Amino acid sequence: HKQIKIKNQDKWQEYKNQVADTLIPYGGKVLFRGSQVDSFVGVTEYPDVVAIEFESADIARQWYEGKEYQSLVEIREKGADIILHVYGWMGYIRNIDSREVYFDKSCFLHVAFAL
DSSP states (O other): OEEEEESOHHHHHHHHHHHHHHHGGGTOEEEEEEEOOOOSSOOOSOOEEEEEEESOHHHHHHHHHSHHHHTTHHHHHHHEEEEEEEEEOOSEEEOTTSOEEEOTTOEEEEEEEEO
């Protein structure tokens, strides 16, 4: 889970243009990008989100600590303040048409940001 406050739109765009390529060696996949459309409980300063899937939390850490991603940290820091969290799946998700989608031994990073 990653929370972001944009400080410099140009630097943030430069970071976004390069970060997807850093996922490839680690098998990371962007699951979704979206914006908050409503809130049932609570308020957030970070209405835009990105979720990135990795096979495991260990691989997510390897990606984060790897030279590919670390080479972008300075650009990211100029573009945004972030908070990054890693979540593990807890079994399966049943979607709205009642099909079951299983996510065994995987984790994801959730990225939330404000523009």
